[in-house]
Amino acid sequence: MLLAVPGSRLVLLAPAGSARACCLATFASAGVDAARIEFVGYMPRARYLKVYDRIDICLDTSPYCGHTTSLDSWWMRVPVLTLPGSTVASRADLAYASNLGLRSWVASDADDYVERARGFACRLGELAELRAGLRQRMEASPLMDARRFARHLEAAYREMWRAYCAR
Numbered sequence: 001m002l003l004a005v006p007g008s009r010l011v012l013l014a015p016a017g018s019a020r021a022c023c024l025a026t027f028a029s030a031g032v033d034a035a036r037i038e039f040v041g042y043m044p045r046a047r048y049l050k051v052y053d054r055i056d057i058c059l060d061t062s063p064y065c066g067h068t069t070s071l072d073s074w075w076m077r078v079p080v081l082t083l084p085g086s087t088v089a090s091r092a093d094l095a096y097a098s099n100l101g102l103r104s105w106v107a108s109d110a111d112d113y114v115e116r117a118r119g120f121a122c123r124l125g126e127l128a129e130l131r132a133g134l135r136q137r138m139e140a141s142p143l144m145d146a147r148r149f150a151r152h153l154e155a156a157y158r159e160m161w162r163a164y165c166a167r
Contacts, residue, residue: 001059001117002032008121011038011055013069052076056127057120065093071143074100077134079127081117083107099141100134 002008014020016039024034040051049072058073060066060082066073070080070093082093084106097105105120107113120127138144 001114001121002027002036003030004114004118005121009036009038010059011040011051013042014039015041048072049076052078056124057081057117059117060093062090063087064089065091067092070096074138074143075135077131079105079120079130079134081105081107081113081120083110083113096143099143100137101141102130102137 002010012020012023014023020039023039024037027037028034042048052073053076055073055078058066058070058078058080060070060080062083063085065082065084066080070082073080074096079102080093080097082097082105084091084094094106097103105116107116142148
């Protein structure tokens, strides 16, 4: 993505030391200037959430998606671009985007992922409009409907109990 969008930067949460050095070496081998990579370390939650104020788009990780980090991103009004894999651990962000009505943030393959990232980064007006209503969209979605979740969970438990008793 960094090569596809001139002037873009990447913010990564990584502890100081070998993890950062390994990341920088990987990016350098792909021709990405180290000055375009910003590392942040672990910090108190309030400071961590403030970091999202400096981020326009969150790029989901692979082969394991962001899960809680992605939910934090959506909540902080930063949309998450994801490329679901074939495992459960790689598909949570597909569920989040679907529940938010944002399937356009789900790529179909690696090339599509890069193209969508480039497209979203180039349409800053649309991105700003989406971001302005993202928290409200999340609050109105099934992701934040605790009562609905509890009803469905209770129904699932009830069905499991009935199936157990029937054996």
